[in-house]
Amino acid sequence: MRTTFSGTEPDLPALPKVAAIVVGASAGGVEALLKIxxxxxxxxxxxxxxxxxxxxxRRSHLADVFNSHLAIPVKEADDKEVIAPGTLYFAAPGYHLSVEADLTLSFSQEERVYHSRPSIDILFESAADAYGAKLAGVLLTGANNDGAKGTARIKEYGGLTVVQDPAQALARxxxxxxxxxxxxxFLLPLPDIALLLVELERIAC
Incomplete structure (x- = not known):
């Protein structure tokens, strides 16, 4: 487990070539996501x-907020949508979001996970099934246990896992x-997670 990342460490092990990144957050998540x-x-x-x-x-305004702050395109995910390169998708409120084997997105209204729908675990676990070792998962600040099992599943399937340093999370x-x-x-603060995402894209593409 590495606890720093600058992208320039001489002993940095080779990062994997990933095809997609999944990210989960809860309390304090808007600020954390903007930073990475x-x-x-x-x-x-x-x-x-x-x-x-x-x-x-209520209707989510996440996509609008993030579109106004980021250089990459941002949208709320649609049911049955084909995952496109270079796009940031946010799960819609009230629905679990899954990645299907054909790399499309799907909605469901199964039971809540840790009182939450959408669930980070459901996204992470389904994405691990779809992408296998070509997935990177990032788990950030939050006040419940959602995402822990999903992150472990990504690791089990050979993917790359990144967790925000709890000491620096708003909700640990x-x-x-x-x-x-x-x-x-990797166990990293937010600025290092941002650098890691940049490096993953450089290696993959």
């Missing part, structure tokens, strides 16, 4: 699929739950 996505330049080519816990009784329950289940490849 702002450095991504226009033309970033990996798809990113994100779950941020939201109340499901979520990253600590992930650390209790597995040892991630």
């Amino acid at each position: 996505f702002k450095p991504l330049r226009r033309g970033f080519r990996l798809p990113i699929i994100a779950v941020l816990h939201l109340p499901d009784e 329950t979520m990253p600590e739950a992930a650390l209790a289940l597995h040892t991630p490849d």
Whole structure:
């Protein structure tokens, strides 16, 4: 497990070539996601699929907010949508978001996971099934255990796992739950996670 990343370490092990990135966050997640996505330049080519816990009784404005701050295109995911390169997708409130074997997105209204729908675990586990070792999973700040099992599944399937350092998370329950289940490849503060995403895209593309 590495606890720093600058992209220039001489002893840095070879990073894998990934085809997609999944990200999960809850309490404190808007600020954390903005910090890791702002450095991504226009033309970033990996798809990113994100779950941020939201109340499901109202329309989400996440895509609009992030579109105004980021250089990459951002949209709310649609059911049966084909995953496109270089796009940041946010799960819609009130629906679980899954990645299918044909690399399309799908909605469901199964039971909540840790009181949450959409669930980070459901996204991460389905994406691990679809992408296998070509997936990177990033788990950030949050106040429940959602995402811990999904992060472990990504690791089990050979993917790359990244967990925010709990000491620097607004809500440390979520990253600590992930650390209790597995040892991630990287345990990093937000600025280093941003650098890692940039490097993953450079290697993959």
